Amino acid sequence: MDLSAINPVLLIASLMVAATPILLAAIGELVVEKAGVLNLGVEGMMIVGAISGFAISVETGSPWLGFLAAAIGGAVLSLLFVLLTQVALANQVASGLALTLFGLGFSSLMGQGYVGVKPPQMDKLNIPVLTDLPVIGPILFGHDPVLYLGIALTAAVWAMLKYTRMGLVLRAVGENHDAAHALGYKVVRIRIMAIMFGGACAGLGGAYISLIRVPQWTEGMTAGVGWIALALVVFASWKPWRALLGAYLFGGVTVVQLNLQAAGVAIPVEYLAMSPYLITILVLVILSADKSRAPASLGRIFHATH
Amino acid sequence: MIVLEKRPQPSQAWSMATPAVAVLATMVFGGVLFAALGKNPIEAIQTIFWEPLFGEHASYYRPQLLIKGAPLVLIAIGLSLGFKAGIWNIGAEGQYIMGAIVGAGVGLAFYPLEAWYIFPLMIMGGALGGWFWAMIPALLKVKFGTNEILVSLMLVYVAEQLLASMSLGLLKNPQGYGFPGSRNLQSYDSAHNAELFAGTGMHWGVVAALIAVIFAYVLLNRHMLGFHIRLTGEAPRAAKFAGVHPSRLILFCLGTSGMLAGLAGLFEVAGPAGQITIDFNVGYGFTAIIVAFLGRLHPVGILLAGGVMALTYIGGDIAQSKLGLPASAIQVFQGMLLFFLLALDLLTNYRIRAARKEVA
Numbered sequence: 088m089d090l091s092a093i094n095p096v097l098l099i100a101s102l103m104v105a106a107t108p109i110l111l112a113a114i115g116e117l118v119v120e121k122a123g124v125l126n127l128g129v130e131g132m133m134i135v136g137a138i139s140g141f142a143i144s145v146e147t148g149s150p151w152l153g154f155l156a157a158a159i160g161g162a163v164l165s166l167l168f169v170l171l172t173q174v175a176l177a178n179q180v181a182s183g184l185a186l187t188l189f190g191l192g193f194s195s196l197m198g199q200g201y202v203g204v205k206p207p208q209m210d211k212l213n214i215p216v217l218t219d220l221p222v223i224g225p226i227l228f229g230h231d232p233v234l235y236l237g238i239a240l241t242a243a244v245w246a247m248l249k250y251t252r253m254g255l256v257l258r259a260v261g262e263n264h265d266a267a268h269a270l271g272y273k274v275v276r277i278r279i280m281a282i283m284f285g286g287a288c289a290g291l292g293g294a295y296i297s298l299i300r301v302p303q304w305t306e307g308m309t310a311g312v313g314w315i316a317l318a319l320v321v322f323a324s325w326k327p328w329r330a331l332l333g334a335y336l337f338g339g340v341t342v343v344q345l346n347l348q349a350a351g352v353a354i355p356v357e358y359l360a361m362s363p364y365l366i367t368i369l370v371l372v373i374l375s376a377d378k379s380r381a382p383a384s385l386g387r388i389f390h391a392t393h
Numbered sequence: 394m395i396v397l398e399k400r401p402q403p404s405q406a407w408s409m410a411t412p413a414v415a416v417l418a419t420m421v422f423g424g425v426l427f428a429a430l431g432k433n434p435i436e437a438i439q440t441i442f443w444e445p446l447f448g449e450h451a452s453y454y455r456p457q458l459l460i461k462g463a464p465l466v467l468i469a470i471g472l473s474l475g476f477k478a479g480i481w482n483i484g485a486e487g488q489y490i491m492g493a494i495v496g497a498g499v500g501l502a503f504y505p506l507e508a509w510y511i512f513p514l515m516i517m518g519g520a521l522g523g524w525f526w527a528m529i530p531a532l533l534k535v536k537f538g539t540n541e542i543l544v545s546l547m548l549v550y551v552a553e554q555l556l557a558s559m560s561l562g563l564l565k566n567p568q569g570y571g572f573p574g575s576r577n578l579q580s581y582d583s584a585h586n587a588e589l590f591a592g593t594g595m596h597w598g599v600v601a602a603l604i605a606v607i608f609a610y611v612l613l614n615r616h617m618l619g620f621h622i623r624l625t626g627e628a629p630r631a632a633k634f635a636g637v638h639p640s641r642l643i644l645f646c647l648g649t650s651g652m653l654a655g656l657a658g659l660f661e662v663a664g665p666a667g668q669i670t671i672d673f674n675v676g677y678g679f680t681a682i683i684v685a686f687l688g689r690l691h692p693v694g695i696l697l698a699g700g701v702m703a704l705t706y707i708g709g710d711i712a713q714s715k716l717g718l719p720a721s722a723i724q725v726f727q728g729m730l731l732f733f734l735l736a737l738d739l740l741t742n743y744r745i746r747a748a749r750k751e752v753a
Contacts, residue, residue: 127542167732176397176743177735180481180542184682185731192724199719306721311550318543357558364547368533375539390399 098342100225104300106338107237108133108292108309112316113323113330114240115288120320121248122281123261123384127183128168129289130313131190136161136290137297138194141206141304150209154233154294161290162283164190169279172388179386187313195306202305206298209233231299233291238331240288245327257281261382264389274389289313311364318367324380333370340366397743407741412687412694415733416701422733423726432716440715441708441723454707456594460665461706463598464489464657466699468681470605471650473690474612478625480646484530484545485654486678487552488523492655493662494559495522497669500584501564501576511583515659516597523655524648526552531647535640541647549678557671564669575669578662586664598660602699605653609692618645654678680706683731702727 112129119126139160144153164186171182209231220228248254257277259267264274296312297304315337323329344359352359420442424434445454468485475482482488496519503511530544564575578584589595613619625632625642632639657677666673684702688695709723739745 171732171735175736175739177738181476181686181731182735184483185728185735188679188683188731189725189728192721192726192728195721196719196725199721311547314543314546318540318547321540321543355558355562357554357561361551361554364550368539368544368547371543372533372537372539375533375537390397 096222096225098346100229102335102338102342103230103234104338105341106334107234108295108300108312109316109319109337110237110241110331110334111292111295112289112313113319113334114237114244114327115285115292116316117320117323117325117327117330118244118248118257118288119281119285120385121261121325121382122257122278123264123382123387123389124172124278124282125179125183125386126165126168126186126282126285127180127317128165128186128190129183129285129316130309130311131187132161132164132286132289133190133293133296133309133313133316134194134307135164135190135197136293137309138198138201138293138304139290140294141201141297142197144206144298145201145204148207150207150298153206153298154291157290157294158287159290161286161288161293163286164193165282165286165289168286169282173275173279173282176388176390179388191307198304198306204304206302206304208302209299233295233299236291237295241327241331248327258382261384264384264387268389268391274391278389289316292316315363315367318371321381322370322374324374325382326380336370337363337367396746397739398746399743400741403741407737408689411734411737411741412689412698415687415730415737418733418737419726419730422729426722426725426729427718430718430722432718437712437716437718440712441705441726444711445704445707448711454711456588456592457707458700458703459594459599460596462699462703463596463602464661464677465681465684465702466602466696467598467605467657467660468650468654468678469684469688469695469699470602470609470692471653472681473685473688473692473695474609474622475646475650476626476685477613477690478622478642478646479629480643481542482527482530482545482647482650483542483682484527484547484549484678485650485681486674486676487545487549488526488651488654489658489661489678490549490552490556490674491526492519492523492658493666493673494556494564494658494669495519495525495655496659497575497578497584497662498559498564500578500581500663503583504576504581507583509583512586512663515584515663516656519655519659520652521655523658524652526655527647527651528644531644531651534643534647541643545647553674556669556673560669560671560673566668573671577667579664579667584663586660596660596664598657598664601656601660602696606692606696609695613692622646654681680727683727683734686731686734 112133116126116129136157140153140157143156144150168182168186171177172179211229211231214228248258256272260272260274260277268274293309296309319330319333322333340363344362348356348359420438424438427437428434445451472482472485496515499518500511500515526548529548530541533539533544534541560573560575566574566576586596613623621637621642624635625637662669680702684695684698688698705723705727712718713720
């Protein structure tokens with residue numbers, strides 16, 4: 088065992104990379120849940136985003152187009168959830184599960200020809216002086232653009248929910264859909280937009296795993312990240328900045344665990360690999376005492392009678 | 394304009410018809426999918442639904458129907474109890490793995506002793522393993538109000554890691570030339586869940602599944618606890634006034650479904666699978682969710698639905714070898730089925746009407 092081989096600067100830099108897929112998916116789901124919809128299909132939308140992004144960037148040679156395709160892929164899949172829950176008024180828990188089961192199958196069907204292929208790389212940020220700074224450079228200025236997009240998205244969602252009229256309406260719909268409907272807001276239309284935004288974000292998160300974090304395609308490669316993102320929204324009490332904090336915490340656990348595996352710690356690999364999931368449970372237990380922050384209409388079906 | 398009008402009571406006729414309509418719709422859209430993959434859709438559908446039952450080699454495939462159907466029915470019966478009451482155990486896959494690990498562990502602990510009591514002890518071990526794994530989300534939900542969906546699912550990943558660790562370490566076959574995986578229980582008579590009648594596919598797991606169906610039917614129709622389960626799902630407020638203890642219900646529903654999933658795992662590892670390996674679990678715990686909904690959460694319905702899903706597994710295997718249909722296409726097919734079921738449920742609870750133009 089050689090713990091001195093672990094470089095703290097690299098550790099923090101790779102922690103940010105590991106956290107980004109969780110963050111992207113969680114921010115999307117946060118908006119969905121703020122609108123009063125519980126979409127358990129995050130894992131399915133992520134994996135479909137992962138393969139759509141991977142396939143398009145391999146075919147076109149452009150990672151940017153890949154990420155665009157991933158967002159579209161996630162959003163299109165979320166439309167199925169829209170059909171089930173907003174049009175056919177089906178149970179949201181069951182519909183989310185359906186989305187995940189379908190997405191996992193669909194992605195491995197689409198991904199058949201892409202196993203073992205290397206995707207084109209996305210250029211990392213390179214600002215002449217800043218990136219070369221010791222310690223700060225690699226941590227703050229040496230990442231791919233999508234990582235910064237994730238942080239920017241967190242800020243944007245925070246500002247949108249807090250300061251804009253749109254955010255207020257979204258929250259109203261999520262807190263009390265009947266009252267929002269009575270005030271003349273289009274509950275279903277607003278929810279559809281939120282669900283599609285959530286799908287696009289999950290798709291981006293998935294593509295981040297297949298294009299940057301790993302980068303290659305294997306079946307079921309999201310391995311529960313979508314579910315961790317769902318847990319993260321609870322952890323964050325539906326607040327964007329706390330979601331960022333939480334994502335870094337989970338990213339940290341993942342990276343430290345991987346580093347310990349590489350350093351050959353006496354704990355068996357399998358037990359280290361369990362740790363992110365166990366910590367998710369632990370965090371959920373600690374935070375589940377306070378449910379007051381959850382949007383009041385979360386998971387309830389809305390049917391306008393008049 | 395079309396409007397939805399809520400029915401005063403769910404339509405019985407549609408409730409019975411939706412699973413059949415959903416299967417038909419899935420066949421049509423599945424056919425489109427297979428055509429898009431460059432296969433003859435009619436041939437593919439026929440291979441999946443007809444070949445295993447009445448085809449040339451049906452005598453080989455029919456027993457498979459019981460082997461694949463039993464774990465699905467066993468798990469789905471347990472899940473349906475919780476789903477009825479709004480308690481969502483989606484970690485059956487993990488409980489299935491734990492049942493197999495504990496059950497096989499009990500059996501292997503006795504190796505090479507031959508005795509009649511080993512297999513019953515293994516059954517108890519399997520049930521306890523699954524029960525214990527499901528009690529984690531149950532107790533956390535009761536004590537702290539933690540979301541059982543997320544906890545039970547996280548525990549699937551933990552169980553998969555444990556499975557890997559077991560097949561590489563503790564339960565590894567000492568005479569296996571270093572290959573991962575436990576001793577094969579099929580060649581250990583006292584622990585082998587053998588066919589009860591040769592060539593039928595009938596093993597103890599099938600018997601257990603049938604008992605579970607009867608048990609669930611009696612529970613839901615003739616027992617106070619079953620009434621409480623249905624009441625909690627259909628009218629939570631009324632359930633409160635009727636004196637239903639939510640925590641007792643959570644412990645019972647999650648515990649029972651975990652136990653049944655654990656049993657399914659034990660019967661699989663001691664019978665058809667034979668040994669603990671890294672890729673022992675094949676997703677029965679997740680497919681059982683579809684089975685539970687396809688059976689409309691009704692015990693008899695689940696029995697039939699388990700048969701249909703088993704058919705898609707076997708037919709899918711045949712289509713894979715005969716037509717080169719990818720294995721994941723069947724997974725998509727099964728996912729589609731759940732979609733259509735949920736969407737068509739609309740017709741059970743609502744009436745679709747053409748809206749009259751109202752003059753403001």
